[in-house]
Amino acid sequence: MTTAISVSGLVKTFGRTRALDGLDLTVEQGEVHGFLGPNGSGKSTTIRVLLGLLRADSGTATLLGGDPWRDAVPLHRRLAYVPGDVTLWRNLSGGEAIDLLGRLRGGLDPTRRAALLERFELDPTKKGRAYSKGNRQKVALVAAFAGDTDLLILDEPTSGLDPLMEEVFRECVAEARDRGTTVLLSSHILSEVEALCDRVSIIRAGRTVETGTLDDLRHLTRTSVDAVLTGPPPRPDYVHDLTVDGNRLRCQVDTEQLGALLAELTAVGVRSLASRPPTLEELFLRHYENVSDAPSTAAVR
Amino acid sequence: MSGYALTGTGALYRLALRRDRIALPVWVYVGTGMIASTAFSFRKLYGDEASRRTFAAGIDGNGSLRALYGPIFDGSTIGGLTAWRMGVFGAVLAALMSTLLVVRHTRAEEEDGRFELIGAGAVGRRAPLTAALATALTANAALAALVTVVLLAAGQALAGALAFGLALGATGVFFAALAAVTAQVAETGRAANGLAGAAIGLAFVLRAVGDSGSGAGWASWLSPIGWSEQVRPFAGDRWWVLALPLGGAALLTALARALVEHRDLGAGMLPQRPGPAAAAPGLADAAALARRLQRGALLGWALAFAAGGAVFGSVAKGVVDLVGDNRQMADLMARLGGQQGVLNAYLSTIAGVFGMIAAVYAVQSVLRLRAEESSGRAEPVLAGAVSRLRWAGGHLLFPLLGTAVLLAVAGATAGLAQGAALGGGTGDAVGRMLGGTLVQLPAVWLTAAVALAVYGLLPRWTAAGWAGYGMFVLVAWLGPILQLPQWVLDLSPFTHLPHLPGGAFTAAPLLWTTALAALAALAGLAGLRRRDLG
Incomplete structure (x- = not known):
């Protein structure tokens, strides 16, 4: 696999605010890459650097083998972008906006355009000012999916979509991947990321704190254990959030200590045992919440 | 309620x-x-x-x-x-x-x-x-x-x-x-x-x-x-x-x-009509989009200029009659060049007013760039295969050529109305009046170029583009009556324009005003190319 997006040590400051603080991001060709982070962590700033709208202060960024600032125009022929908050021209109809946005990068497939309008249930004759937030989002999505592009950059693209349309969106991303398109998907909707993404990068305060496949990330974190034993449970000091209620034990354990815990539990005698890998939510919350230990410890674990 | x-x-x-x-x-x-x-x-x-x-x-x-x-x-x-x-x-x-x-x-x-x-x-x-x-x-x-x-x-x-x-x-x-x-x-x-x-x-x-x-x-x-x-x-x-x-x-x-x-909240009084389901073939690049966004405003301004030209042109008869009735005034005015001189003074003043108003349009149409940028509508366009210069260029045709259209329209209707009111050669009146209004263009362009320079180099201070306009116009408009020193008057490009019809035509001030406008515009575009957008 070759690399579609390669960013390293990216720094961008706005006045005294350090929006990007040495961010790294690698997206391989043909993958759907989830780009996660709390509000204000620098996701949109990264994307705007990749689109050549902002100029980075330092660090390197390569997009489809080119420089996103210098080669913006030829690169943009090969990519489509959906912002999280689409604003349309008040006096252009949705259909006109779709065609215009498509033509600005070299044209749309008319058959696919028609099919997408149908699937997203979008009326293209309304004027820009008459669309709701979700429908404005659909205009940009149809324009993006109806073209043949090497790369889709989607910045929280489903904000405002209802669950049915969210489903259509997932199908469209899957179809794009099947055509060989690389997708960078910035999102807050974890089920969406879980369903679509091959790999994810989690950023915080302008820095990448985790990157890898979902399995990798799960492996790096703690498993929840809920066991009912035949006797009084042990109280090992390497587990976290331990609660003991009679013969019942609940705790979280780092993956490398899971074997040791199971050995201790079987030594007492197990009546029932449930262990659950961490959900993406838990993974997330850990990174979003722990301000102090996030960048350093996450990298070590 | x-x-x-x-x-x-x-x-x-x-x-x-x-x-x-x-x-x-x-x-x-x-x-x-x-x-x-x-x-x-x-x-x-x-x-x-x-x-x-x-x-x-x-x-x-x-x-x-x-x-x-x-x-x-x-x-x-x-x-x-x-x-x-x-x-x-x-x-x-x-x-x-x-x-x-x-x-x-x-x-x-x-x-x-x-x-x-x-x-x-x-x-x-x-x-x-x-x-x-x-x-x-x-x-x-x-x-x-x-x-x-x-x-x-x-x-x-x-x-x-x-x-x-x-x-x-x-x-x-x-x-x-x-x-x-x-x-x-x-x-x-x-x-x-x-x-x-x-x-x-x-x-x-x-x-x-x-x-x-x-x-x-x-x-x-x-x-x-x-x-x-x-x-x-x-x-x-x-x-x-x-x-x-x-x-x-x-x-x-x-x-x-x-x-x-x-x-309802958000609605106006005029009903909304549906638009076409697909774009016309011509709506295919950033310049076409700019034309679509700016043509309505230009049409409105052109109608206003046509009406204004007609009104001020037809008033010309009153100006001449008034002088004709008043012996003392006529003596005074004879020193200004007689009846023709009075008429020319009036027409060239009117042409100057049209120039200053056309500059409002020019600044407004330059600042449309800022409106597109800060509303986020420029972003998807520039995420297409569109360079910043091409995007800006589409819009900048309006301050460049739209202003010429406005001044030509006002000159033509003023000339026609004046010819009809005074009798005599209408074609001649139109030609002289067109000269008077079109000669304003370099100053109008310079005003627009100052706004463009501010937008390109200091986007957060874009409103200061109006300050440049305000200074140019106030100096040219009020400076003479306040008897401000000549160097202050010289700060406004409108001061340097030949007073047509009637005055002597000199190309030099037009050329260097245009050159200054080009310099300011290039500085603005260079800034736009280099800076962060949004």
Whole structure:
């Protein structure tokens, strides 16, 4: 696999605010890459650097083998972008906006355009000012999916979509991947990321704190254990959030200590045992919440 | 709902004052400052009554000056001269300030979706409109008070000073109420400002026709700006005339309130039509998009320029007749080059006014770039295979060529109307008038290029593009009457243009003004290429 997006040590400051603080991001060709982070962590700033709208202060960024600032125009022929908050021209109809946005990068497939309008249930004759937030989002999505592009950059693209349309969106991303398109998907909707993404990068305060496949990330974190034993449970000091209620034990354990815990539990005698890998939510919350230990410890674990 | 319709007005009023804490004082201080400096320079230049009377008689016999500034009702006092010289200007300034203010706090807020947040609070349906009008009332009251104070400080009578201040303030209040209505009718802030701006233009033209001495004096009474002149400060102080703008404002406010009750949030009064399901083949690049976005405004401006040219062209007959009737005046004017000279002086002044107004359009169409950028609409365009220069270039064709269209239209209609009114060669009149208006282009371009340079290099200070315009126009417009030193006058490109028709044509100032414009534009584009967008 070759690399579609390669960013390293990216720094961008706005006045005294350090929006990007040495961010790294690698997206391989043909993958759907989830780009996660709390509000204000620098996701949109990264994307705007990749689109050549902002100029980075330092660090390197390569997009489809080119420089996103210098080669913006030829690169943009090969990519489509959906912002999280689409604003349309008040006096252009949705259909006109779709065609215009498509033509600005070299044209749309008319058959696919028609099919997408149908699937997203979008009326293209309304004027820009008459669309709701979700429908404005659909205009940009149809324009993006109806073209043949090497790369889709989607910045929280489903904000405002209802669950049915969210489903259509997932199908469209899957179809794009099947055509060989690389997708960078910035999102807050974890089920969406879980369903679509091959790999994810989690950023915080302008820095990448985790990157890898979902399995990798799960492996790096703690498993929840809920066991009912035949006797009084042990109280090992390497587990976290331990609660003991009679013969019942609940705790979280780092993956490398899971074997040791199971050995201790079987030594007492197990009546029932449930262990659950961490959900993406838990993974997330850990990174979003722990301000102090996030960048350093996450990298070590 | 009626019991709660005004809930929250006080909070919104304070919010409006807080948001406008810089803009409103600037408007009021600039207006007052210019009136003060006019009064003080008249005091210096025409210290005794005899010199004032001579000056006033010379002015009042000149139809073109009367069309621009209005008649002098009593030129024996400094106050009377100041009220004449700054009356129309002050009334237009108050009208613009009030219009922009009311639209900014009503329709523009609604368009941006901020009203939704406010409307969901404990805020009555009419509260935003009422708060905006209260803010406008405050600003105009401050203007009236300050104008009164500075004229008192210049040693003028209290009654006249107060009458002048109130005449300006009442005009502002009238146009605030008018803007409250256009903000209900139009769906965008831009359109609401456009409608109200057209009304201001119409009011100016009506009183210009009435004041020019062409026998249509009644036309001044159709114009709110004419009413403010007819208060006649320092020349009888006709207080009852103030009832016209204030009564009109009350009626318009009632209308706006009724309209608020009968429409949905975000909607206008005009129905929406569906658009095409697919784009025409021509809508294929950034330049085509720019044409689509800007053509409506250009059409509106072109219609206004055509109408303005026709009106000022047809008034030319009155200018000539007026001089013909008055032996003494004719002697004076003979020194200016006889009847033809008077006519040329009038026509070249009118051409200059069209140039300065075309510069408003030029700056406005340059700043469309900023509106596209800050609204986020430029982003998906530039995420396409579109370079920044190409994107900007599409829009910049309008300040470059649209201004030529406007000036040509005004020159053509002015020439036609003048030819029809005076008889003689219409084609000749059109050609001479076209020369007069088109010669304004370099100065118009330079004004636009300054705005572009500010936008490209200092995007956060884009509004300062208007400051450049304001300086150019104020210097050229008021500098000569204030007898400012030549180097100050030279700061405005409009000072350097040949006075056509009639004056000598010299290409040099046109060439170097155009060259300066090109330099400023290139600096702006270079800045735009290098900086962050959004």
